[in-house]
Amino acid sequence: RQEYIFIRVFMAFSALLPFTAARFTGRVLGSLCGFCMLGRTRILKANLRNAFPEKSSSEIDSIARGVWGNIGMTLMEFLKIPFMDSENIGRFVKFKGADNVKEAAAKNKGIIFFGAHYFNWEIINIILGSMGYQVASVAKPLDNPLINSLVTKIRERFGGKIIFHRQAIKEGLRQLKEKKCLGLLIDQHYGASDIAVSYTHLRAHETVLD
Numbered sequence: 001r002q003e004y005i006f007i008r009v010f011m012a013f014s015a016l017l018p019f020t021a022a023r024f025t026g027r028v029l030g031s032l033c034g035f036c037m038l039g040r041t042r043i044l045k046a047n048l049r050n051a052f053p054e055k056s057s058s059e060i061d062s063i064a065r066g067v068w069g070n071i072g073m074t075l076m077e078f079l080k081i082p083f084m085d086s087e088n089i090g091r092f093v094k095f096k097g098a099d100n101v102k103e104a105a106a107k108n109k110g111i112i113f114f115g116a117h118y119f120n121w122e123i124i125n126i127i128l129g130s131m132g133y134q135v136a137s138v139a140k141p142l143d144n145p146l147i148n149s150l151v152t153k154i155r156e157r158f159g160g161k162i163i164f165h166r167q168a169i170k171e172g173l174r175q176l177k178e179k180k181c182l183g184l185l186i187d188q189h190y191g192a193s194d195i196a197v198s199y200t201h202l203r204a205h206e207t208v209l210d
Contacts (some may be wrong), residue, residue, distance in 0.1 A: 001146065003144050003146075003147060004144060004150070006062070008087070008150075011079050011082075014076055014079040015079075017076075019092055020082055022076040022077070022079070023073045023089070025072075025076060026073035026075055026076030026077070027069040027070075027072055027073045028069075028072070029048055029072045029075075029076075030068045030070065030071045030072020030073060031065055031068050031069050033071070034064065034065060034068030034069075034129060034139065037166070041064060044064050044067060044068075045060055045061070045064050048063055048064060049176060051092065051186045054133075058199070066168055070119065073120075074119070074120045074121075075109055077092075077120050077122075077123065078120070078122045078123075078154065079152075079154075080092075081122070081123075081154050081157050082128055082157065084130075084157070085130075086130045086158070089126070089127065089130045093126075093127050095127050095131075098131070101131075101133070102209075108122075109176075109179060110176030110180060110181070110182065111133075111180075111185070112176070112181075112182050112183075112184065113128075113182070113183045114184055114186055115184070115185050115186070116185055116186055117185060121185060122155065124137075124159040124183060125137050125156075125158070126158055128158045128181065129157070129159050130158045133180075133181050134159065134160075134161075134180040134181060135160045135161070135181040135182075136160065136161035136162070136163050136172070136175045136180065136181070136184055137155070137160065137161075137162060137163065137182075137183035137184075137185075137210065138164075138165055138172050138176045138183065138184055138185070138188075139152075139155070139161050139162050139163070139164060139181070139188075140164070140165050140188060140209065141164050149197070161175075163175075165188075187204075
């Protein structure tokens, strides 16, 4: 419950900030988290060195700071979603490739969107929902049920739907059969059934729905 109260207070704080100021604040807070969570930062830098062996230590440090800043900014953007609507969302989000979605929808079939935890993945559901598409995304429930309920409500802001991974096959197929949209993040570690693949000399998990 303490975590939930903290999130609600933080949401109230973010509501007072203009969108640009909220994003800047998120970058600063994210960068501070990078300094505080030294263990995570070491893992992050180790992964970056594996991915970019040609880069110098200073370049790796710069990318790592950017990663932490982007995480904080993404959080603040997510907390601003309740204050977006179909009228003002265009001020905050630019959708490239909308014609591709329209072309796929014109075929009168279900559409599958593949993505990853890259930049602000949370905004995909929101922008598609604001355009009138009925999107269901597969997600792993959060450990805290109060926070999970709050996050799910925000994710479903524009009529979207969250399918928890244990029901992904049944509900996902139903969504496609009804000629709606299904969103999948392919880098989510759901459990023992995931496929481990070689990535930058390490074992990384790819999503498997069961």
